[in-house]
Amino acid sequence: xxxxxxxxxxxxxxxxxxxxxxxxxxxxxxxxxxxxxxxxxxxxxxxxxxxxxxxxxxxxxxxxxxxxxxxxxxxxxxxxxxxxxxxxxxxxxxxxxxxxxxxxxxxxxxxxxxxxxxxxxxxxxxxxxxxxxxxxxxxxxxxxxxxxxxxxxxxxxxxxxxxxxxxxxxxxxxxxxxxxxxxxxxxxxxxxxxxxxxxxxxxxxxxxxxxxxxxxxxxxxxxxxxxxxxxxxxxxxxxxxxxxxxxxxxxxxxxxxxxxxxx
Amino acid sequence: xxxxxxxxxxxxxxxxxxxxxxxxxxxxxxxxxxxxxxxxxxxxxxxxxxxxxxxxxxxxxxxxxxxxxxxxxxxxxxxxxxxxxxxxxxxxxxxxxxxxxxxxxxxxxxxxxxxxxxxxxxxxxxxxxxxxxxxxxxxxxxxxxxxxxxxxxxxxxxxxxxxxxxxxxxxxxxxxxxxxxxxxxxxxxxxxxxxxxxxxxxxxxxxxxxxxxxxxxxxxxxxxxxxxxxxxxxxxxxxxxxxxxxxxxxxxxxxxxxxxxxx
Amino acid sequence: xxxxxxxxxxxxxxxxxxxxxxxxxxxxxxxxxxxxxxxxxxxxxxxxxxxxxxxxxxxxxxxxxxxxxxxxxxxxxxxxxxxxxxxxxxxxxxxxxxxxxxxxxxxxxxxxxxxxxxxxxxxxxxxxxxxxxxxxxxxxxxxxxxxxxxxxxxxxxxxxxxxxxxxxxxxxxxxxxxxxxxxxxxxxxxxxxxxxxxxxxxxxxxxxxxxxxxxxxxxxxxxxxxxxxxxxxxxxxxxxxxxxxxxxxxxxxxxxxxxxxxx
Numbered sequence: 001x002x003x004x005x006x007x008x009x010x011x012x013x014x015x016x017x018x019x020x021x022x023x024x025x026x027x028x029x030x031x032x033x034x035x036x037x038x039x040x041x042x043x044x045x046x047x048x049x050x051x052x053x054x055x056x057x058x059x060x061x062x063x064x065x066x067x068x069x070x071x072x073x074x075x076x077x078x079x080x081x082x083x084x085x086x087x088x089x090x091x092x093x094x095x096x097x098x099x100x101x102x103x104x105x106x107x108x109x110x111x112x113x114x115x116x117x118x119x120x121x122x123x124x125x126x127x128x129x130x131x132x133x134x135x136x137x138x139x140x141x142x143x144x145x146x147x148x149x150x151x152x153x154x155x156x157x158x159x160x161x162x163x164x165x166x167x168x169x170x171x172x173x174x175x176x177x178x179x180x181x182x183x184x185x186x187x188x189x190x191x192x193x194x195x196x197x198x199x200x201x202x203x204x205x206x207x208x209x210x211x212x213x214x215x216x217x218x219x220x221x222x223x224x225x226x227x228x229x230x231x232x233x234x235x236x237x238x239x240x241x242x243x244x245x246x247x248x249x250x251x252x253x254x255x256x257x258x259x260x261x262x263x
Numbered sequence: 264x265x266x267x268x269x270x271x272x273x274x275x276x277x278x279x280x281x282x283x284x285x286x287x288x289x290x291x292x293x294x295x296x297x298x299x300x301x302x303x304x305x306x307x308x309x310x311x312x313x314x315x316x317x318x319x320x321x322x323x324x325x326x327x328x329x330x331x332x333x334x335x336x337x338x339x340x341x342x343x344x345x346x347x348x349x350x351x352x353x354x355x356x357x358x359x360x361x362x363x364x365x366x367x368x369x370x371x372x373x374x375x376x377x378x379x380x381x382x383x384x385x386x387x388x389x390x391x392x393x394x395x396x397x398x399x400x401x402x403x404x405x406x407x408x409x410x411x412x413x414x415x416x417x418x419x420x421x422x423x424x425x426x427x428x429x430x431x432x433x434x435x436x437x438x439x440x441x442x443x444x445x446x447x448x449x450x451x452x453x454x455x456x457x458x459x460x461x462x463x464x465x466x467x468x469x470x471x472x473x474x475x476x477x478x479x480x481x482x483x484x485x486x487x488x489x490x491x492x493x494x495x496x497x498x499x500x501x502x503x504x505x506x507x508x509x510x511x512x513x514x515x516x517x518x519x520x521x522x523x524x525x526x
Numbered sequence: 527x528x529x530x531x532x533x534x535x536x537x538x539x540x541x542x543x544x545x546x547x548x549x550x551x552x553x554x555x556x557x558x559x560x561x562x563x564x565x566x567x568x569x570x571x572x573x574x575x576x577x578x579x580x581x582x583x584x585x586x587x588x589x590x591x592x593x594x595x596x597x598x599x600x601x602x603x604x605x606x607x608x609x610x611x612x613x614x615x616x617x618x619x620x621x622x623x624x625x626x627x628x629x630x631x632x633x634x635x636x637x638x639x640x641x642x643x644x645x646x647x648x649x650x651x652x653x654x655x656x657x658x659x660x661x662x663x664x665x666x667x668x669x670x671x672x673x674x675x676x677x678x679x680x681x682x683x684x685x686x687x688x689x690x691x692x693x694x695x696x697x698x699x700x701x702x703x704x705x706x707x708x709x710x711x712x713x714x715x716x717x718x719x720x721x722x723x724x725x726x727x728x729x730x731x732x733x734x735x736x737x738x739x740x741x742x743x744x745x746x747x748x749x750x751x752x753x754x755x756x757x758x759x760x761x762x763x764x765x766x767x768x769x770x771x772x773x774x775x776x777x778x779x780x781x782x783x784x785x786x787x788x789x
Contacts, residue, residue, distance in 0.1 A: 076743020
């Protein structure tokens with residue numbers, strides 16, 4: 001049987017020693033764990049970025065994988081810490097909405113517990129680093145076979161971020177940019193199904209683009225061309241071939257995007 | 264026997280969820296794989312950077328290691344995807360020249376196949392993320408022992424980047440800067456053998472340096488000194504001690520570098 | 527028994543192929559090693575940063591873990607390379623002070639050897655990359671069970687960085703900023719015990735702050751508030767809630783920090 005995998009997703013960067021401390025604590029509890037870094041470059045305290053990231057990453061992992069998420073601007077307050085199971089994945093994370101998108105994407109009700117059993121925590125528990133003192137040791141114990149029921153009570157409430165709006169408009173649909181990737185590609189919340197019939201024009205922020213080059217993949221157009229395509233996650237995406245659409249279009253997370261069909 | 268290693272080299276960065284998706288797909292097919300990150304910081308779509316990187320990294324791995332390379336500006340076009348074996352290393356990568364330098368360095372003809380068997384791919388295959396949908400699952404299957412002959416036909420053509428020129432000139436040799444590392448050190452394509460007899464002067468771009476401080480290692484000269492030395496890969500390198508030669512000399516990849524001997 | 531873990535801490539970044547080469551060399555000697563990245567983002571040649579990082583990270587690892595540290599501005603000079611054991615951790619590192627803080631924190635005399643046995647090194651040894659040519663192969667051999675006594679003689683001298691000063695002043699204590707983390711939080715060398723009785727004011731650099739908001743965790747104050755708290759390592763820390771204290775206060779490593787009690 002394979003040694004257990006624990007994945008790590010944080011906003012710690014790696015110039016700071018926080019990721020290393022989390023890894024050390026986990027390995028101290030279960031020396032055979034295989035640690036898999038998903039990201040330590042979630043923008044600091046950006047729960048919405050984390051939510052998109054996790055919804056895009058978690059579905060690809062084998063059933064039963066344990067994921068530790070530490071994007072935790074509310075550390076030390078009374079925000080809860082969660083153990084959450086859905087669609088075969090197990091996640092330890094602060095209750096701040098970072099799992100919203102993934103819960104929505106999984107299409108099934110999650111099983112959620114509050115972590116309330118200090119006997120599985122590192123003592124003393126600091127006020128500023130629950131990733132090291134609570135989530136990491138709990139992950140270690142779970143990877144050793146601890147029954148999640150030991151961690152704390154089932155709960156039926158958790159924080160869900162307001163989902164980016166998707167609104168029908170005259171002859172079209174309006175969504176927004178929900179993620180900007182490392183290449184500057186703009187990924188929206190408008191599903192592929194809504195753009196099956198190719199729209200006449202796009203409105204990005206306050207600017208209307210009349211002549212959109214629709215492609216299936218980036219390299220179908222010349223370098224420097226603004227193109228529209230379906231992203232690898234199945235949504236409308238805007239890109240500049242071998243360029244950076246976010247810079248070119250001055251778009252940000254939350255910039256409105258409207259697709260318009262011939263009226 | 265050791266669980267198989269699969270290394271990953273991409274231009275995805277880790278703020279985006281793409282690396283995580285690739286890791287999830289591989290682990291879903293072979294849960295015992297040990298994933299080893301080589302880099303996710305190849306500059307976006309910089310095939311030439313990837314080519315230098317791989318030639319410098321791959322020779323150090325144990326024979327039989329499987330490497331997945333996703334620097335793929337041509338994703339979704341008819342560019343081929345390759346399985347390549349040479350000098351004991353096995354690589355899955357787009358056919359875009361990213362393996363040029365390593366093939367040249369290995370000094371032997373590689374064995375190359377086109378990936379043409381969709382039964383080893385993730386379905387449906389997206390148009391924009393073949394790393395996740397083709398290379399990752401093929402890597403998973405190979406790590407389980409799949410015979411590479413199952414992947415597709417042997418081919419005898421693949422893309423080779425034009426290699427940076429190395430030209431004899433009057434009383435010297437002209438090459439160019441082929442890599443700039445994290446410290447700003449400038450690594451050229453001029454082999455150590457060509458600088459065995461210490462040159463009189465260097466021409467970097469359009470600027471001539473008459474008094475070069477030749478060292479064996481950076482710390483032999485004072486901080487701030489421009490030094491010339493033999494790089495850890497065996498080529499002429501320019502560095503500024505505890506400084507950044509790329510900034511200081513305003514040099515880039517491709518900047519010409521000439522070494523001149525007494526006439 | 528768990529396959530051995532080797533952790534890696536470098537200032538190489540990952541756009542360069544140096545980390546990959548180190549990993550390849552280790553795996554070539556011991557194919558079952560589990561490589562754990564602590565950081566490749568130590569600022570270039572910043573031995574002091576590395577010293578703080580290691581003191582904050584190493585204590586969390588299971589006893590017997592082997593750590594390779596390559597922050598090595600003196601590579602190729604006659605600076606020694608060390609094998610060091612203390613508080614259950616084993617470290618291979620250049621003798622440049624990068625282990626100072628951790629030796630101090632461990633509170634016990636370390637056992638230290640000079641690496642002097644070329645038979646465990648990669649040949650030929652370059653002048654500029656001892657991480658790849660000496661530390662990596664030695665780590666591989668140690669992970670296979672090599673007796674550290676084989677590596678070279680015990681020594682009783684090693685480089686210790688001057689520790690940041692902690693000075694009693696009239697009605698208070700003066701220390702300094704010793705680390706700035708990824709969030710811009712300023713961590714000082716003033717221990718929690720010295721701030722148990724809440725000070726009246728703080729002097730950061732040349733600026734006096736009369737009204738300090740003392741919190742236990744960041745989120746107890748409103749976004750944008752400058753707060754003082756005890757860091758997760760047990761020292762006085764200054765932070766701006768959901769902001770960057772280093773930018774706000776124009777503070778750097780070494781900026782003096784004084785806590786003053788009512789006179």
